[in-house]
Amino acid sequence: MIxxxxxxxxxxxALAGSAPPAVVLTGxxxxxGRFAALRNVTAEFVAGKLYAVLGENGAxxxxxxRAIAGLLQPTHGKxxxxxxxxxxxxxxxxxxxxxxxxxYDEMSGLENLxxxxxxxGIEDDQRCKDAIVMVGLDPALTRPVGQYSQGMRQRxxxxxxxxxxxxxxxxxxPFSNVDVASARGMVQLLGRMRxxxxxxxxxxxxxxxxxxxxxxxxxxxxxxINSRVPTLDLEAVQ
Amino acid sequence: MxxxxxxxEAEVKEVSASPAPTSWKITTASLSKDLWLxxxxxxxxxxxxxxxxxxxxxxxxxxxxxxxxxxxxxGGLIWVSFLFAAIVALNxxxxxxxxxxxxDAYRVSPAPPNALFLSKALGNFLFVTVxxxxxxxxxxxxxxxxxxxxxxLLLLIAALGTWALVVNGTFFAAISLRTRSREVMLPLILFPxxxxxxxxxxxxxxxxxxxxxxxxxxxxxxxxxxxxxTVVCLTLFETVLNAE
Amino acid sequence: MKSPVLIAVVVVVLAxxxxxxxxxxxxxxxxxxxxxxxxxxxxxxPSAWTAFLLFFINLIASIWYLIGxxxxxxxxxxxxxxxxxxxxTVVLITGPIWARPVWGIWWxxxxxxxxxxxxxxxxxxxxxxxxxxxxxxxxLLAAVLAVFxxxxxxxxxxxxxxxxxxxxxxxxxxxxxxxxxxxxxxxxNWLAFLAFAGLLCWLRYNLERKQRGxxxxxxxxxxx
Numbered sequence: 001m002i003x004x005x006x007x008x009x010x011x012x013x014a015l016a017g018s019a020p021p022a023v024v025l026t027g028x029x030x031x032x033g034r035f036a037a038l039r040n041v042t043a044e045f046v047a048g049k050l051y052a053v054l055g056e057n058g059a060x061x062x063x064x065x066r067a068i069a070g071l072l073q074p075t076h077g078k079x080x081x082x083x084x085x086x087x088x089x090x091x092x093x094x095x096x097x098x099x100x101x102x103x104y105d106e107m108s109g110l111e112n113l114x115x116x117x118x119x120x121g122i123e124d125d126q127r128c129k130d131a132i133v134m135v136g137l138d139p140a141l142t143r144p145v146g147q148y149s150q151g152m153r154q155r156x157x158x159x160x161x162x163x164x165x166x167x168x169x170x171x172x173x174p175f176s177n178v179d180v181a182s183a184r185g186m187v188q189l190l191g192r193m194r195x196x197x198x199x200x201x202x203x204x205x206x207x208x209x210x211x212x213x214x215x216x217x218x219x220x221x222x223x224x225i226n227s228r229v230p231t232l233d234l235e236a237v238q
Numbered sequence: 239m240x241x242x243x244x245x246x247e248a249e250v251k252e253v254s255a256s257p258a259p260t261s262w263k264i265t266t267a268s269l270s271k272d273l274w275l276x277x278x279x280x281x282x283x284x285x286x287x288x289x290x291x292x293x294x295x296x297x298x299x300x301x302x303x304x305x306x307x308x309x310x311x312x313g314g315l316i317w318v319s320f321l322f323a324a325i326v327a328l329n330x331x332x333x334x335x336x337x338x339x340x341x342d343a344y345r346v347s348p349a350p351p352n353a354l355f356l357s358k359a360l361g362n363f364l365f366v367t368v369x370x371x372x373x374x375x376x377x378x379x380x381x382x383x384x385x386x387x388x389x390x391l392l393l394l395i396a397a398l399g400t401w402a403l404v405v406n407g408t409f410f411a412a413i414s415l416r417t418r419s420r421e422v423m424l425p426l427i428l429f430p431x432x433x434x435x436x437x438x439x440x441x442x443x444x445x446x447x448x449x450x451x452x453x454x455x456x457x458x459x460x461x462x463x464x465x466x467x468t469v470v471c472l473t474l475f476e477t478v479l480n481a482e
Numbered sequence: 483m484k485s486p487v488l489i490a491v492v493v494v495v496l497a498x499x500x501x502x503x504x505x506x507x508x509x510x511x512x513x514x515x516x517x518x519x520x521x522x523x524x525x526x527x528p529s530a531w532t533a534f535l536l537f538f539i540n541l542i543a544s545i546w547y548l549i550g551x552x553x554x555x556x557x558x559x560x561x562x563x564x565x566x567x568x569x570x571t572v573v574l575i576t577g578p579i580w581a582r583p584v585w586g587i588w589w590x591x592x593x594x595x596x597x598x599x600x601x602x603x604x605x606x607x608x609x610x611x612x613x614x615x616x617x618x619x620x621x622l623l624a625a626v627l628a629v630f631x632x633x634x635x636x637x638x639x640x641x642x643x644x645x646x647x648x649x650x651x652x653x654x655x656x657x658x659x660x661x662x663x664x665x666x667x668x669x670x671n672w673l674a675f676l677a678f679a680g681l682l683c684w685l686r687y688n689l690e691r692k693q694r695g696x697x698x699x700x701x702x703x704x705x706x
Contacts, residue, residue, distance in 0.1 A: 434640070438641055
């Protein structure tokens, strides 16, 4: 039963060979003035997997995520997302969560999601509420997001990123400053979504949280991908 | 620990094919959000009105004209004070979108950039219109004015003139977001481009107040200016929004 | 950059400027009513034409940048705008020097003067934007502003023209026919100024491109 379901939902397990890659980076370089944040990155990422993107500060993790999300134009090179050459064509299948919350501090969680839902053509309040429930928050909460704790805000931010049911999730530091319980809840949710066939990129400093879950650990250093390994070397992360 | 393969109901549900959001729907959604947030805080409108009031009072001290002279100069005074006050509102246009980088959430969504631009420009238009509705009577009182020409034309001039200021102002506020000391930058790039529009507003207003001649040329000029720059703004906004 | 070609070009430009000066100060006849002060005209008018041409090149380069995102286009846009502002400044300074003895006033809100002043303001704001914008988006924002700056030119001209027609002002001199020798001086000086502006643009353009090349190399080397 479980096997059958994962076969249907997750192209990564049974159909890994034939599944088109979710993200292809070809010679990706991004230069900010005198600083090259990405240096000629070439990589292919199969769909239906959870990738943990690791590396020290300034390694280019967030920049790579932003390039995949279409938020910045590469200086050189190309990004192919879900088979499309322009991210714009597939942006409705993309969920992006940045380090800042991307939420309006003055509005409640539901009000925020209602507004962002409109941008994706979602007019059904129930879908916004479902997304809030999914991340373990209460849709009836009227407190403005600005008064949330960091953990709640990060979870609400996650709800915003996944309320339109994207097939590719790009999460930048989703667990930073989040309490352990919240972080574990988010990790489990990500696992379920991956098993549901979604491709997930998680940029994080807390690699241990994903030690059991991630399919691949992508180590970045100095604007390039250093190594891609299936298991986390716990020695490497203190 | 292997990940549980139990899917929550929310995830299993069929991906409902959401209809592509139309521009206008998003414009109204964004506009109503802005108006509602402004209604709750009233930051922009209050600071703008108070600023304009200060300008009017200072102008009244600086110029002490007779009723006849004031008709000649008040067109300039009115529009210059509205322009200064509008800068206050225009500078706050994108403040809310920049905090927490909310603009990125808009940029990754399929919503068209121009819908956002129009909602911001319309919002500023409403703010500045409210400002004018409050301040215009004050000018009438302080400068003891009587309109000698066709007064309804003033409404048309105000509408066209306000749009001329806010359409470029909203656009340039988005440009100056990407600069150091952005609040200073906005007037520096907005004023030169607005000179012909300002000239048209001032002259048209003066003509209507004094009833001397027809303001048709200036109104047409203003209308064409509005049209041209609305088109230019809508053509280039996506480029500016996606500049990183 | 110290190539023989450059030295040759510099020599030619200097020769042209000297010949232009000779034409303006010696060959051209003295104007009957205005006297020698009229000779500033030979610098004023060629500067204006050169500045307008440079602003037009700036527009073309900006549109080219918006379409192709080419760094060269942006380098050309910077060069033409900066040199254009310099020549435009010359126009605005020589104008009043001439106007004071001839009209008895330094400045008048005449349509040509005012349009030039507004144009100068627009391009100074363009350079300010370039200076104040942060990060890699400077070329893009500047190109966008250049398009606005150009779109507003007809409005500036029309509005000031109509504004002025209602308020009689001193009539601009120089209308009507010009002595052929005067024409010669104007055209020679224009040629000299064009060559001079072209040289400046070329140097500035190369400087800008080199700077970009260095920045790119530094950026890639900064991270080994």
